[in-house]
Amino acid sequence: MTTQFAFNGLNPFDDPLDRILAEIALSIQLPPSLHDKAAGRYEAVRTFLEDTVAFRDQIEHFYPQGSMAIDATISNRGTDDEYDLDVVSQLGGRFRSMTPLDILKELEKALADYPVQRIRRQTRCVTLYYADKMHLDVTPALRNFGTRERESFITHAKGPQPSAADRFVDMNAYGFAEWYHARTPVEARMAEEFHRRWRDLDGLRFRAEAEVDDVPDQADFVVKNTATLALQLIKRFRNIIYAGYAGRIPPSVMLSFYAGRAAQPNTALSAMVIRISKWIIADIENASLYGKNLHVANPVCDDDVFTDRWPESVDQQNEFARHLRALVDGLEKMRQGEMFPDDMMEWLRRIFGDRVVTRAAENIAAEVGGAIQKSQQLYGRRGGLVLPKPSIITGTAATSVAAPTVAAAKPHTFFGKKI
Incomplete structure (x- = not known):
């Protein structure tokens, strides 16, 4: 069936500044070969788990969340060739009587023999480390019945021993991805040009005469709109400025929220980076004015708080706002021709x-x-x-x-x- 588009978008390669920004985004993308591999890997993990006694007939849904769900995956913090991918494993009734720590330990035990370099139990997930530097986080979840589709409780338990801080945390990653996609429609021309360039760089030929209506099928695993491309650049900026930082940093899902909120089709790439950054700065300034930490919640699930672990203080959020102002100032000078x-x-x-x-x-x-x-x-x-x-x-x-x-x-x- 042919899909009609309301927006063409702007070709980022037509403008000198946007072109270099788009090329930077291309340089941090999950490569085509790894994207194809990632899609197969989370299905392979599901199959492996379903073959274990503990998880047989107990996986109700197994789906990507976070950056992979909205096509915004970039290289890992502080690196240029490592990629973090996230999936949710919605579990069945057997696990409803178990504590958060017991569920995480059960998942860790079931994956102990999975053919990767190593596995590690985290506070909310179990991470698989592959030889090609890809990391896959598997987050166990229990359906919160009577709520929107796939709203669930995920586990939070540091371990190794049970603690009073162990708890279940409300989340709806699936609903957020649906909200994000609705807010960031496909910009056909932008998606087509970015996809062409992405494939060219991967050594593959892309059909130059591609029809606009064919873009969704051709670009099913590449950035489809300027807001997402700008989001990737802001995430990369955050990774660089916090590269040597040991504590928590502004979460990707929070940045994704602002990209969806500020999205405006047919906007230049540099202008979109500025627009998203200014929305974040304004909310931080407003919270700091009243001496409060920034509060950002999932727009489809109020109890799913994206800022529950960052910021830890007003000073911490103000520091990020200062960094964003520097980003905005530099880009505005370039757009105005004030930098050589x-x-x-x-x-x-x-x-x-x-x-x-x-x-x-x-x-x-x-x-x-x-x-x-x-x-x-x-x-x-x-x-x-x-x-x-x-x-x-x-x-x-x-x-x-x-x-x-x-x-x-x-x-x-x-x-x-x-x-």
């Missing part, structure tokens, strides 16, 4: 990490070089051909796509020379 190319790249490396920004610049250089060899042209938003500036790129790409000698770049040309 080399300064931009230095700022981007500090904000998003040297490795992924350099990789993004090299990817652009390689694509521009290939386009020139094929007699194609890549234009900036004011009609000029945009070529990467050699001084911002390291490695072979820098020498193979050197720009011709022309006048010095002006701030509005972003990171390239305009001829």
